[in-house]
Amino acid sequence: MITKAELYDAVDEREAELVAFMRDFLAIETENPPGRNYAEGAAFLAGAMERRGYDVEEVRVPSDVVARHYPDRTDHERVNVIGRQTGGAEETGHDTGDDANDGPHVHFTGHFDVVPAGEDWSTDPYDPVVDEGRIYGRGASDMKSGIAASLFAVDALRAVGPPLPGTITQSMTVDEETGGFTGLGFLVAEGYVSPDNTDFCVYTECFDSSRVCLGHRGVLKFHVTATGTKAHGCMAHDGHNAITVMNDFLTRIEAYREELHGRTTDLPVTPVESRHADVSATMLDAGYSENVVPDRCRATFYRVLVPGETVEAAREEIRALMAETESALESDLSYDEIMYAEPTAVSEECTVARTYVDHVRDFHADPAFVVSPGSDDQRFVVNDAGIEECIVYGPGLLDQAHVVDEYVPIEEVLTAAKVMAVSTADLMGVLAR
Numbered sequence: 001m002i003t004k005a006e007l008y009d010a011v012d013e014r015e016a017e018l019v020a021f022m023r024d025f026l027a028i029e030t031e032n033p034p035g036r037n038y039a040e041g042a043a044f045l046a047g048a049m050e051r052r053g054y055d056v057e058e059v060r061v062p063s064d065v066v067a068r069h070y071p072d073r074t075d076h077e078r079v080n081v082i083g084r085q086t087g088g089a090e091e092t093g094h095d096t097g098d099d100a101n102d103g104p105h106v107h108f109t110g111h112f113d114v115v116p117a118g119e120d121w122s123t124d125p126y127d128p129v130v131d132e133g134r135i136y137g138r139g140a141s142d143m144k145s146g147i148a149a150s151l152f153a154v155d156a157l158r159a160v161g162p163p164l165p166g167t168i169t170q171s172m173t174v175d176e177e178t179g180g181f182t183g184l185g186f187l188v189a190e191g192y193v194s195p196d197n198t199d200f201c202v203y204t205e206c207f208d209s210s211r212v213c214l215g216h217r218g219v220l221k222f223h224v225t226a227t228g229t230k231a232h233g234c235m236a237h238d239g240h241n242a243i244t245v246m247n248d249f250l251t252r253i254e255a256y257r258e259e260l261h262g263r264t265t266d267l268p269v270t271p272v273e274s275r276h277a278d279v280s281a282t283m284l285d286a287g288y289s290e291n292v293v294p295d296r297c298r299a300t301f302y303r304v305l306v307p308g309e310t311v312e313a314a315r316e317e318i319r320a321l322m323a324e325t326e327s328a329l330e331s332d333l334s335y336d337e338i339m340y341a342e343p344t345a346v347s348e349e350c351t352v353a354r355t356y357v358d359h360v361r362d363f364h365a366d367p368a369f370v371v372s373p374g375s376d377d378q379r380f381v382v383n384d385a386g387i388e389e390c391i392v393y394g395p396g397l398l399d400q401a402h403v404v405d406e407y408v409p410i411e412e413v414l415t416a417a418k419v420m421a422v423s424t425a426d427l428m429g430v431l432a433r
């Protein structure tokens with residue numbers, strides 16, 4: 001059996017190695033969009049896992065699958081990485097036969113794409129700086145530190161042995177920042193994550209080491225285009241103004257927004273102001289010249305769904321509003337979808353959630369269950385693979401995601417790694433009580 005103290009020490013002993021790993025990892029610019037240097041990022045991670053004895057596979061996404069989801073970005077290669085270790089300390093990784101690993105299958109997953117760094121950084125976002133206990137660089141919090149934490153958590157676990165009775169899998173994926181369909185979504189679709197090979201899944205996204213995240217709201221992003229008839233402004237009677245049509249639709253969207261605010265959830269969505277469904281008009285485009293009645297007006301919308309709603313039901317509601325405008329103004333509206341993510345949530349009573357929150361208490365007196373106001377890749381595991389034992393837990397700070405001068409406190413990464421190591425030992429039944 002393994003004690004907590006042994007695991008905590010084993011993580012602390014690896015601090016310098018972990019910081020060095022983070023610096024190398026953050027130096028690889030994996031900006032998405034458009035999805036740059038994924039092959040280089042994947043090779044770096046594959047090498048790190050191979051050196052640790054994982055059985056590693058790089059999973060390249062076929063170009064037709066990329067084209068289906070990201071038609072503008074097919075010139076960038078999509079490469080995901082997956083590594084698996086069986087528990088036997090001496091027989092690292094190569095035997096995945098059923099008899100060798102009948103204990104639990106634990107899967108850690110995280111994304112290694114980052115949002116574009118943008119301007120105004122104090123230092124180069126891809127030349128990481130360590131200063132006063134913090135690591136600075138794009139992706140420090142969201143979420144290369146999550147990948148580092150799970151990797152070093154398993155290192156600590158293996159270092160203090162005994163042989164683990166099950167398997168540990170780590171997947172590192174791309175394109176989360178643009179929907180994840182060619183990242184974790186692809187691994188799930190191809191069976192790399194399924195109830196057959198995964199009992200417990202931890203998505204290591206940034207909610208900080210004090211919080212266990214149970215799910216997220218959903219999103220539907222779309223354009224609606226109104227079509228009319230063009231005319232000279234001095235003979236507007238000959239035209240049919242697409243802006244007037246859109247104005248009618250936007251008025252209906254405002255009423256719909258009020259209705260959605262009444263569609264609340266009891267789940268612990270954080271911040272509390274986000275505990276309801278929502279819709280916002282986010283872009284508007286029309287017109288050619290000040291003297292032309294426009295025949296086209298396009299608006300873009302961001303519809304947020306609470307768990308319990310479905311994307312298809314939201315689409316139907318929007319189509320109904322479009323039909324109302326079409327008949328009221330005798331005009332045509334068209335709908336183009338940009339992206340969607342179904343909402344998801346697991347029970348705080350599930351084993352993996354209870355285990356993690358138990359061990360978070362060693363570091364934070366009052367651990368919290370949260371549900372994300374945005375959306376992430378957890379939905380693929382829960383909704384598509386059908387694995388209910390899946391939480392989000394990772395070291396990054398949510399308020400550091402996507403900001404200038406992004407950082408992660410080193411202490412955060414160490415704490416999350418300790419919680420992951422101890423929780424994994426507990427889930428596998430090898431933690432001394």
Ligand SMILES: [Zn+2]
Pocket residue numbers: 111142143176205206
């Ligand atoms: Zn992220």
